[in-house]
Amino acid sequence: MIGATLLVHGVGGIVVETEAYRADDPASHSFGGRTSRNSAMFGAPGSAYVYRSYGLHWCLNAVCLPGSAVLVRAIEPQSKLDLMRVKRCVEDLRFLCSGPGRLCQALAIDRSHDGLPLDVLPFEFRAPRQASAVLTGCRIGISKAVEAEWRFGLRGSVYLSRKF
Numbered sequence: 001m002i003g004a005t006l007l008v009h010g011v012g013g014i015v016v017e018t019e020a021y022r023a024d025d026p027a028s029h030s031f032g033g034r035t036s037r038n039s040a041m042f043g044a045p046g047s048a049y050v051y052r053s054y055g056l057h058w059c060l061n062a063v064c065l066p067g068s069a070v071l072v073r074a075i076e077p078q079s080k081l082d083l084m085r086v087k088r089c090v091e092d093l094r095f096l097c098s099g100p101g102r103l104c105q106a107l108a109i110d111r112s113h114d115g116l117p118l119d120v121l122p123f124e125f126r127a128p129r130q131a132s133a134v135l136t137g138c139r140i141g142i143s144k145a146v147e148a149e150w151r152f153g154l155r156g157s158v159y160l161s162r163k164f
Contacts, residue, residue, distance in 0.1 A: 001062065001070055001155050005078075005127030008107040010124075011145065013078035016157040019139045020150040023067025027145040030067035040115040042066050048102075048123070050114040057101025060109050062125075072097055073151075074098045076159040077106070099161040137164045 004015045011156040021028035029038040029051065040049040041063055049069045061069035075097045077084055083104040084096045097103040104110070118125040133155035138146055140162055153160050 002134050002152055003130070005124070005126040005128075006072065006075055006107075006118075007079055007124040008109055009122045010050060011080040011107050012075060012124075013085050014076040014154075015072060015074075016076050016154040016159045017072075017074035017161055018152050019071040019073055021061075021069055021071065023065070024119050025140065025145055026146070026164070027142045027148070028067070028069075030069075030111035034067075041069050043115055044117065046118050047127075048113050048118055050111055052111070053101060058104035058110050059100040060104055060107075060113070072073060072103060073100050073106070074153075074157075074159050074161045075103055076154075076157060087144070094158050098159050102161075135164045 001015050001018050005010045006015050023030050025031060030041045034042050037051060039160060043063055045064055047063045049063050051059055053059050063069045077093050077096045087108060088096055088106050090096055097106050109121060134148045135153045135155050137151045138149055139151045139152045153164055
C-alpha cells in the first residue's frame with residue numbers, strides 16, 4: 001500500500017505509513033472473534049474497516065483477508081489541501097495527515113465509511129506508479145505483540161506519524 005493514492009471525495013494523497021494486523025495477532029481487533037465493532041474486518045478484501053480509537057479518533061483500515069487488515073497511519077497530502085486545512089485547523093502539511101486520527105479528520109472519514117469498498121466512490125484507491133523504498137519497524141500505540149515488525153513507511157517521507 002505504500003505509495004498508493006488514497007482519496008475520499010477527491011481529498012487525500014499518497015499512503016506513506018501503514019501497520020498490518022492478522023486474525024491470529026493478539027494486537028488485532030479480530031483476535032477474539034467477530035463482534036459488531038469489528039465485523040467489517042471479516043468482510044470483502046479491499047473494503048474499509050473504520051473504528052474509533054480511545055473514543056476520540058476514527059481510524060481507517062483496508063481489509064485484506066478475513067479478520068486481517070492494514071491500518072493507514074499517514075498519507076502525504078496532495079489533493080484538496082484547502083479542505084484538509086479547514087477540517088484540521090492546521091496549516092503545516094506535515095501535520096495534516098500524520099497519524100490515523102489526523103488522517104481521518106482531514107479526509108472526513110467516520111463510521112459511515114465502515115465496510116465500504118475502497119475502490120468505489122466515495123473512496124478512490126490507486127496502486128503506486130512505481131516501487132517505493134519501504135522502511136519496516138515495530139508497530140506503535142499497542143501493548144500486545146509489540147515486537148512484530150509490521151509497521152511500514154516510505155523512506156525519506158516527512159509525513160510519517162513517527163520516525164522509524
